[in-house]
Amino acid sequence: MSEHTPDNSLQQMFAQSNQELAGDAFTTEVMSRVDKLKYRVIVRRVLLGLAFALITIPLEDVVLGLTHFLLLTLVELDNSLVADLLAPVNSVASLLSMILLTLRIAHKRLFN
Numbered sequence: 001m002s003e004h005t006p007d008n009s010l011q012q013m014f015a016q017s018n019q020e021l022a023g024d025a026f027t028t029e030v031m032s033r034v035d036k037l038k039y040r041v042i043v044r045r046v047l048l049g050l051a052f053a054l055i056t057i058p059l060e061d062v063v064l065g066l067t068h069f070l071l072l073t074l075v076e077l078d079n080s081l082v083a084d085l086l087a088p089v090n091s092v093a094s095l096l097s098m099i100l101l102t103l104r105i106a107h108k109r110l111f112n
Contacts, residue, residue: 072091075090
């Protein structure tokens with residue numbers, strides 16, 4: 001076998017060092033830093049979770065209101081069968097989507 005196994009190389013490297021390593025003190029310092037970092041990560045995650053929870057409450061109300069607005073019917077129909085059949089095209093959302101689609105087509109034709 002070769003003389004320079006990984007263990008022998010490590011021993012030579014430590015033998016050549018000028019300072020002695022403080023084993024227990026170094027280990028406890030590193031572990032305390034790791035524990036502080038874990039604590040900081042946990043606190044950040046909890047704070048971000050609370051922030052997102054507080055933001056989602058008003059955001060949910062806005063989305064719910066927007067949904068109700070987009071589902072308003074444009075023309076009230078007496079016949080329920082006809083109203084049900086025309087429901088996908090008889091709403092503010094369908095009108096808005098047709099306007100946006102028309103604007104997109106016009107933009108493509110004008111600038112391409």
